[in-house]
Amino acid sequence: MAYGAVSPISRPVFLGRANAGNEDSYWVLSCASRTSHVQPLHGRVSAPPSIAAISKMRHPAEHVPARAGGKMTPMNRLPPRPNPEGISRRDFMNGLLIASGGLVVGVSSPMRAFAAEPAAGACDDIAGVDPRLLHGGNLPAAFNVGHWMRDQRLSFEPGAVTIAPGCDSHAGKFDIHAEPGEFDVIVVGAGLAGLSSAFHLLQKRADLRILILEANGYTGGNAARDAEAPLPVPASTAGAFCTIPDDGFMQQLYAEIGIKGEAFRIPSPRTTYFFDKNAPGVNPGYEGWQTEEIFTPGKTRDPPYSEKIMDDFARSFKVFKDWYDVEGGPDDPPDASDPKYDYLSRITLAEYLTKELHCDPIVVDFYSNYTTDCMGGTAHSVAAHTAISFLSSEYAGTCFAYPGGTSEIAARLAQWLARPGHSIDTRKNAVALRVDIDGSGSKRAASVTYFKDDKFYRATAEAAIVATQASSAKHLIDHLCDEERKAAWDEFNTAPALVANVALRNMAPFVKLGLGYDNYLWGSRYWSNFEIADWTTDGRDNPDRASVLTFFNGITVPREEFPLERMKLLQTPFEEYERALREDLARITQGTGFDFDRDVSAIFVYRWGHSMILPTTKSLFGDTLDSDGKLDRSKAPRRIACRPLGPISFAGQHTEGTPSVESAIGSGYRAAREVLARL
Numbered sequence: 001m002a003y004g005a006v007s008p009i010s011r012p013v014f015l016g017r018a019n020a021g022n023e024d025s026y027w028v029l030s031c032a033s034r035t036s037h038v039q040p041l042h043g044r045v046s047a048p049p050s051i052a053a054i055s056k057m058r059h060p061a062e063h064v065p066a067r068a069g070g071k072m073t074p075m076n077r078l079p080p081r082p083n084p085e086g087i088s089r090r091d092f093m094n095g096l097l098i099a100s101g102g103l104v105v106g107v108s109s110p111m112r113a114f115a116a117e118p119a120a121g122a123c124d125d126i127a128g129v130d131p132r133l134l135h136g137g138n139l140p141a142a143f144n145v146g147h148w149m150r151d152q153r154l155s156f157e158p159g160a161v162t163i164a165p166g167c168d169s170h171a172g173k174f175d176i177h178a179e180p181g182e183f184d185v186i187v188v189g190a191g192l193a194g195l196s197s198a199f200h201l202l203q204k205r206a207d208l209r210i211l212i213l214e215a216n217g218y219t220g221g222n223a224a225r226d227a228e229a230p231l232p233v234p235a236s237t238a239g240a241f242c243t244i245p246d247d248g249f250m251q252q253l254y255a256e257i258g259i260k261g262e263a264f265r266i267p268s269p270r271t272t273y274f275f276d277k278n279a280p281g282v283n284p285g286y287e288g289w290q291t292e293e294i295f296t297p298g299k300t301r302d303p304p305y306s307e308k309i310m311d312d313f314a315r316s317f318k319v320f321k322d323w324y325d326v327e328g329g330p331d332d333p334p335d336a337s338d339p340k341y342d343y344l345s346r347i348t349l350a351e352y353l354t355k356e357l358h359c360d361p362i363v364v365d366f367y368s369n370y371t372t373d374c375m376g377g378t379a380h381s382v383a384a385h386t387a388i389s390f391l392s393s394e395y396a397g398t399c400f401a402y403p404g405g406t407s408e409i410a411a412r413l414a415q416w417l418a419r420p421g422h423s424i425d426t427r428k429n430a431v432a433l434r435v436d437i438d439g440s441g442s443k444r445a446a447s448v449t450y451f452k453d454d455k456f457y458r459a460t461a462e463a464a465i466v467a468t469q470a471s472s473a474k475h476l477i478d479h480l481c482d483e484e485r486k487a488a489w490d491e492f493n494t495a496p497a498l499v500a501n502v503a504l505r506n507m508a509p510f511v512k513l514g515l516g517y518d519n520y521l522w523g524s525r526y527w528s529n530f531e532i533a534d535w536t537t538d539g540r541d542n543p544d545r546a547s548v549l550t551f552f553n554g555i556t557v558p559r560e561e562f563p564l565e566r567m568k569l570l571q572t573p574f575e576e577y578e579r580a581l582r583e584d585l586a587r588i589t590q591g592t593g594f595d596f597d598r599d600v601s602a603i604f605v606y607r608w609g610h611s612m613i614l615p616t617t618k619s620l621f622g623d624t625l626d627s628d629g630k631l632d633r634s635k636a637p638r639r640i641a642c643r644p645l646g647p648i649s650f651a652g653q654h655t656e657g658t659p660s661v662e663s664a665i666g667s668g669y670r671a672a673r674e675v676l677a678r679l
Helices: 051-055 108-115 140-148 192-204 248-257 309-323 340-343 347-354 361-374 384-395 407-415 471-479 482-488 508-514 558-573 572-588 637-642 662-678
Strands: 011-019 023-030 037-041 086-091 096-101 154-157 158-162 174-180 187-190 209-214 273-274 286-292 423-428 430-436 447-452 457-461 465-466 498-504 518-521 527-532 547-553 598-608 648-650
Touching: 011 361, 023 648, 051 108, 086 572, 096 154, 096 248, 154 572, 187 447, 192 209, 192 407, 192 662, 209 457, 248 407, 248 572, 248 662, 309 361, 309 384, 309 482, 340 384, 340 518, 347 598, 430 471, 465 637, 465 662, 471 482, 471 648, 482 637, 498 572, 518 572, 518 598, 527 572, 558 598, 572 598, 648 662
Parallel strands: 086 598, 174 457, 187 209, 187 465, 209 423, 273 518, 465 648
Antiparallel strands: 011 023, 023 037, 086 096, 154 158, 158 174, 273 286, 430 447, 447 457, 498 547, 498 598, 518 527, 527 547
8 A cells, every 4th residue: 555644633641451461551652643652661550641751752753764785773662562463453443542462452453442542532533532641631532633623623813722612521721832943944743744745845945934733642653663562573563655756856855855766666576366256257177376477478478358358458458668769648746747748637447448459357356456555545436646656666667665654754754854954843743723824915924723731822834734644634724715716625535444463473385485575365344455665675585584474455435435434433343354364364374284373373354444535536636627628727626725825834645646656755945945935
């Protein structure tokens, strides 16, 4: 899975107590990021930690970057927890640890986890109202602020904010404290888009004073990973891979921060596929693995499909690969592509395959397993323009992946920003609530009201860049929007997602199968594919090594049913996901000697109610035609919603229309240029 986005609010919060053996543990996390992190406080303690103590905890995403050549430097880890069953289990919902340990995890689900709370469900999601999260009897932990924003319970006046009565018990008037620092630019959000914004600002104006407000306790946002023991290697829980740029601002950024795509280029086999009776249209009785050579005529001795369908595969593969060399062809960010190819944004991938390439519908089903993983919808939902951009890069072999995914880019950006001479002030655990425009005419400034350490603050600067997820950004500036802009914001949609990291003590069965980096299967109740976390390291052929398989699910329902899918994430017990993992691994490893209970050391499940932007046929360039019958890009909903608003600019994948690292970083590049033109 390339990217994702989740609920807008996050801050380390106390989750409760779990018992393992004779030791009690209190668990805390930074929530609301797809890659949120949980830390146990070991030892016998009589009470949960204070909010202030939790806020000082370090997130492992603040790691030492990997070296070129595929060898990782030591990571900051907690010692492994003893587990009498031999398999460590953890269950997360939107970054919130809802269960940990052994048998208790099996029946865990977000609904069950919070059912015991007196006011559980009162605010209509898993956060609910947890009395353990109150601090000093006044303000709740920061994720409840999400309810205040969503339900429009916050009202502002000079020097104060009022919380109206609502689904919880919190109400009253609170002072807003003046931010003591002086800044030129405020960046809201320290994911890839926000970090890219700050990077490109300082590249042109090293003298700028920048304040970064980040809701999490760490930088990186969705570009993060799980490096916690007992996982033997860092594993992605969000962005997995990127493309190697050949020119432009992406190449310059990677060179400046030390990202070496060539050293981590994904080697062959990049992709393998498991075909059996569950694969649509497969030849009767066929069962086995195939590499990407299935797309090359004459390379497959025992083809899983009829000759006609195999020809369709070969032809579609060549067409997608050739698109990579088409000047101005579909690209990320999509605005970099030539408008003459905009017609591809108005048709789905399914329509392109069947009507343009005249492929069998079975080929559409085949590609849907890919698009549900990378783009949040089937080939019948995603725009052909975006699918061609993604597939052409992969088939041309230009993708790279650090162990743990795209978090390496975020970590190196954060390190570059922290270099001596840069005036960067990063406030972590700082939840932005509102962005305002102060003054008038040429003297307009931007101000941001935020919540940190149980207090409200207000910072002011000449300009602001809102680089949060779309659902959060919408609330921050809703009071400044006219009806046209509000309607445009409503066009954004994000797919729910499910991820699981399965730690293995021994990789021998998978080396024996000859698998690749990304491995697809059909017929699972939940999972569409899995990636091998350390595939781009020197040890990928070592059968005796421990590693991690990162499983991704595929959302096949139309976007209108996303709310129902999110409800399923709340209700499905952990044991259902584990059962599917057991069934699938048993099916695809027959004859290798793989034993789940013997070979698996950990299962971590991550449930994300809001994941990646779904690139529909309206997401990229809209559907408004100009007088010449061509798409008017300026009328695209994302362009209307995210055009500069006085001193405020916007960044994030949603502003560009596609769920890619390139769009996230590109949005920061664009937003920085907008701001620099105004300073």
